Amino acid sequence: MISTVPDVIFKTRVRDESIGGDNPFRWQDVSTDDIFKSKTIVVLALPGAYTPTCSSKHLPGYAAKYQALLDQGVDEVYCLSVNDAFVMFQWSKHLDITTVKMLPDGNGDFTRAMGMLVKKENLGFGSRSWRYSMVVKDKMIVKLFSEPGQIDNCPDDPFTVSDVDTLLDYLKHKN
Numbered sequence: 001m002i003s004t005v006p007d008v009i010f011k012t013r014v015r016d017e018s019i020g021g022d023n024p025f026r027w028q029d030v031s032t033d034d035i036f037k038s039k040t041i042v043v044l045a046l047p048g049a050y051t052p053t054c055s056s057k058h059l060p061g062y063a064a065k066y067q068a069l070l071d072q073g074v075d076e077v078y079c080l081s082v083n084d085a086f087v088m089f090q091w092s093k094h095l096d097i098t099t100v101k102m103l104p105d106g107n108g109d110f111t112r113a114m115g116m117l118v119k120k121e122n123l124g125f126g127s128r129s130w131r132y133s134m135v136v137k138d139k140m141i142v143k144l145f146s147e148p149g150q151i152d153n154c155p156d157d158p159f160t161v162s163d164v165d166t167l168l169d170y171l172k173h174k175n
Contacts, residue, residue: 003141006113010030044062044162049083058163059079062077130146145162
């Protein structure tokens, strides 16, 4: 297992009122350093926006306990998926997520370098992220909660250890 987060560039969209019009967003490259350097970050990584477990449990759970995570010394919480910036933005709007930051890994570069890219061709998804969460401090992976049974074309969608309660329990008892 790797001990530091991979160095990649995320292709994001940010609001820029100077653009005007109906779509005041511009592309912005965000590096791993921009997100993780000198900070404590929680990442929840999931197979796909709008998918059942991701939309009903995984992301909403972290959003509901966002403040509790910050209270444990976390600087920010990111939701990562192998989806593009447009899909991630619309999904957060659909779920009314305003706290957790969406992190599009459209090409799967970060996910691949983490060793978490799996085929989900059995569902017509192509390549996606295996479900996991992690605590990262200054780019070092402090704790990784990867769902058991990581394989290509997994017939089910395990969700037993990457939930917010497991991660919060770890943060509360790590000292």
